[in-house]
Amino acid sequence: MKKIVFIRHGESRFNLEHRFTGWTDVDLTDDGYKEARVAGAILKKHGYLFDVAHTSVLKRAIRTLWIMLHEMDLVWIPVYKSWRLNERHYGGLQGLDKEEVREQFGEEQVYEWRRSADVRPPDSSAEAHQKDLEDPKYASIGEGNVPLSETLLDTERRAIVYWNETIAPSIKRNQRVLVSAHGNTLRALVKHLDHIPNDGIVTLNIPNGIPLVYELDDELKPIRHYYLNEDGEMPEGEVPKHIDLDDPEFDFHWMG
Ligand SMILES: O=C(O)[C@@H](CO)OP(=O)(O)O
Secondary structure (H helix, E strand, O other): EEEOOOOOOOOOHHHHHOOOOOOOOOOOHHHHHHHHHHHHHHHHHHHOOOOOEEEEOHHHHHHHHHHHHHOOOOOOEEEEEEEOOOOOOOOHOOOEEHHHHHHHHOHHHHHHHHOOOOOOOOOHHHHHHHHHOHHHHHHOHHHHHHOOOHHHHHHHHHHHHHHHHHHHHHHOOOOOOEEOOOHHHHHHHHHHOOOOOOOHOOOOOOOOOOOOOEEOOOOEEEEHHHHHHHHHHEEOOOOOOOOOOOOOOOOOHHOO
């Protein structure tokens, strides 16, 4: 049996401000740092080791990975970064306040933009698109790969290329893999792995900073999956949106 662990980055500045983020390269908040530390400590506590890690080129995912690897004393393992693991490009919504967008376009439209498989958010402005094209992070990926906006299916298509070409072969070589990525990239990967139909993905959310373990057979077909907390496997239906660091009951002592 093979295993892969996915982590959605800790809370980012735009998560805190309830803004559409996409390819906007915002950093973690203080709570985001703590969530990443806790995620690393959880994996360490349960004896997880990794041979290789993959992340996007966005600093909230990269920093989450760094903090986790530091916590696990694994900063020495190879880390690969790809734009293909970036968050879904939210086009003209990037930077906007989600509540204000709801007021302008209505709850239903915003829900479709956020959670449907194939409804495309409005395109980036010409100026914002030009900025993406000039960003050194994307200089080598080819102009055609820099999106004006993406549906979840677009995100799935480009993330799956990385899965098929890089991640899957490494799992097949028995490497233990950790992937630090984003809410919609992980929804896209999970959709692909579990063959979730377009209308089945709408209600699937991935919480920030909670390790998600997939057990796979030799053909990389999922056997089962679960989230981990400090006590171990979390019962389905009891997975919170994120770890409540303000909860006075939350005990950091086990982290050492
Ligand atoms: O803004 C974003 O890029 C994503 C993830 O934070 O938000 P949503 O949950 O609305 O897809």
